[in-house]
Amino acid sequence: MSVTMDIPATYKGPRKVFARLLDMGAREDRLLIFVLSGCVLTFVAQMPRLAREAHLSGQDLNMLLGGSLLGIVFIAPLILYVLALAAHWIARAAGGKGEAYCARLALFWAFLAASPLMLLNGLVAGFIGAGPALNLVGALWFAVFLWFWVSGMIQGYWVNQ
Structure with a gap:
């Protein structure tokens, strides 16, 4: 299924979609696209707020957009990778059997799938x-x-293994 079909399907049954994503095999390029797409959509979501802030305060919109772009598109993916590693360690300490790929997929997919609400x-x-x-x-x-995220972690670490 395409991402545009998987996102609405995730709202109906996140573990089912996550299991299908896991069955597609471990591919880091897919994960990178998920996290970058989620970050770009988050950046786009910030544009109306930043435009309002610039209008009300008289600040330069381009400066606000540039700072937001740097933080969300370039730095946030690195933070999300670290957060996924920490989630992997916690899941393994709690008795989970999954690999670090499962934690990355769960976090990045949750971030992308929740982007319509963002x-x-x-x-x-x-x-x-x-x-x-x-x-x-x-x-x-x-x-x-x-x-x-929690549904994906449960599916990847306790159910699918």
Whole structure:
């Protein structure tokens, strides 16, 4: 299945989609595309908020976009790789049998699959601004991201092995 079909399918059954991704074999190039695509979509999601901030404060939008680009597209993937390694160590210490590839796939896929809610979060931040609506959408994104990530870790470390 294509990524555009797997993302909505993940909202219906994340472990089923994750198992299918695991069955496709370990390919680091796929993981790199997942994490970079998730980071690029996160950067795009930040654009309305940054435009609002630049308009309200009089700052230069290009400077805000440049800083966001550096942080989200170039530095965040490195942090996500370290986070996946830590998750692998924790899962192995808890008795999981999976490989580090499973932890990377679970984290990167969860990040990419939850990106539609991140885009909604960016729209709310840009058009409505800070408030209960933004907090609700942010909490929803975080809950869905954790659901996908934990489901992937369970599938990769305890069920699939």
